Amino acid sequence: MHNHTHSHFGDLANQTTKRLMLSLALTAAFVLVEVIAGIVGNSLALLTDAAHNFTDVIALGLSWYALKIATKPANAGKTFGYHRVGILVALVNSTTLILIAVGIFYEAYHRFIATPEVNAPILIGVGIVAFIINLVTALLVHKGSESDLNLRSTFLHLMGDVMSTLGAVIAGVIIYFTKWNWLDPLVSVLIGGFILWNAWSILRQSIHILLESTPENIDMKEMVEKLHTVNGVRSVHDLHVWSINENLRMLSAHVVTDEVSLREGILIQNGINELLTHEYNIQHATLQLECEGCQYDGLFCSIVEHNHTHN
Numbered sequence: 001m002h003n004h005t006h007s008h009f010g011d012l013a014n015q016t017t018k019r020l021m022l023s024l025a026l027t028a029a030f031v032l033v034e035v036i037a038g039i040v041g042n043s044l045a046l047l048t049d050a051a052h053n054f055t056d057v058i059a060l061g062l063s064w065y066a067l068k069i070a071t072k073p074a075n076a077g078k079t080f081g082y083h084r085v086g087i088l089v090a091l092v093n094s095t096t097l098i099l100i101a102v103g104i105f106y107e108a109y110h111r112f113i114a115t116p117e118v119n120a121p122i123l124i125g126v127g128i129v130a131f132i133i134n135l136v137t138a139l140l141v142h143k144g145s146e147s148d149l150n151l152r153s154t155f156l157h158l159m160g161d162v163m164s165t166l167g168a169v170i171a172g173v174i175i176y177f178t179k180w181n182w183l184d185p186l187v188s189v190l191i192g193g194f195i196l197w198n199a200w201s202i203l204r205q206s207i208h209i210l211l212e213s214t215p216e217n218i219d220m221k222e223m224v225e226k227l228h229t230v231n232g233v234r235s236v237h238d239l240h241v242w243s244i245n246e247n248l249r250m251l252s253a254h255v256v257t258d259e260v261s262l263r264e265g266i267l268i269q270n271g272i273n274e275l276l277t278h279e280y281n282i283q284h285a286t287l288q289l290e291c292e293g294c295q296y297d298g299l300f301c302s303i304v305e306h307n308h309t310h311n
Helices: 002-041 044-070 085-113 120-142 149-178 183-210 220-227 262-280
Strands: 235-243 249-257 284-291
Touching: 002 044, 002 120, 002 149, 044 085, 044 120, 044 149, 044 183, 085 149, 085 183, 120 149, 149 183, 220 235, 220 262, 249 262, 262 284
Parallel strands: 249 284
Antiparallel strands: 235 249
16 A cells, blocks of 8 residues: 555656646746847836746746655655655745845836836737746646645746736736836736735745644644543643644654553554544654653643753
8 A cells, every 4th residue: 555655646746747847848938038028128027027937947946856856765864755845945936936026126116216118019919928828837837736835836936927927918008008107017016016925825834844833724722632532541741743744744742541451552542543644634643652640741842952061
């Protein structure tokens, strides 16, 4: 069963990496075209989208690398495997998105002060082509992004481009008929706000996982109450719940029982594991059984770092 699961995961990762590479090729090929068009058309909206597209090339490359690395098995040096690589990539991607948004706001500010004339036909034409390409690449990456923070950060990169190019086209049409050139930097500001909002969500989740915080949808008080309902469990202490990545959760706990045989202890552990699997999707739990009367009273273990100074 384990080998079948690992093989299935490998097949899914292989399919996803192929889609990522196709998206990367399409995006990279269009970046150069859009930069030239933005310069010729004097459009900040197009140059903004080109800059975002360039970071998408980097984001797609990093996501592809993370997926390839994540399939490597655990070893003596990486006993949990390489699952956290995807979280690190999501952290990098979300950070670059925030930097991009800040850059967009800065450039838009200067263009509001001295608004240049925009070549609306170029803005519209290139924007339509960019919208189609960005939408195709986003759809290629979308599958699996709901449950993978790495893919979701890349998908948000690409959806930022979809919104950017859509906004550029709308601005181009209005500018063509009204000559309201200030719409170009205004659209860029709106795009920057959209990018910043989504980037913050990914950044917050990445940091949450890297700090080994309790998964947000787990109520620890409720979990303890349910653990107490397992036959043979008297109490629980030194309880820790954290995530390796968005889908892989871990738990460790000391479980207090009566003085029971080894066979009875295994039955208690099986009952706890079944509860954790079905109620909280925790597939890996480390449980230490203790007899009643010899346990520590604290529910959550306080880990104190000791610094020793040697003279």
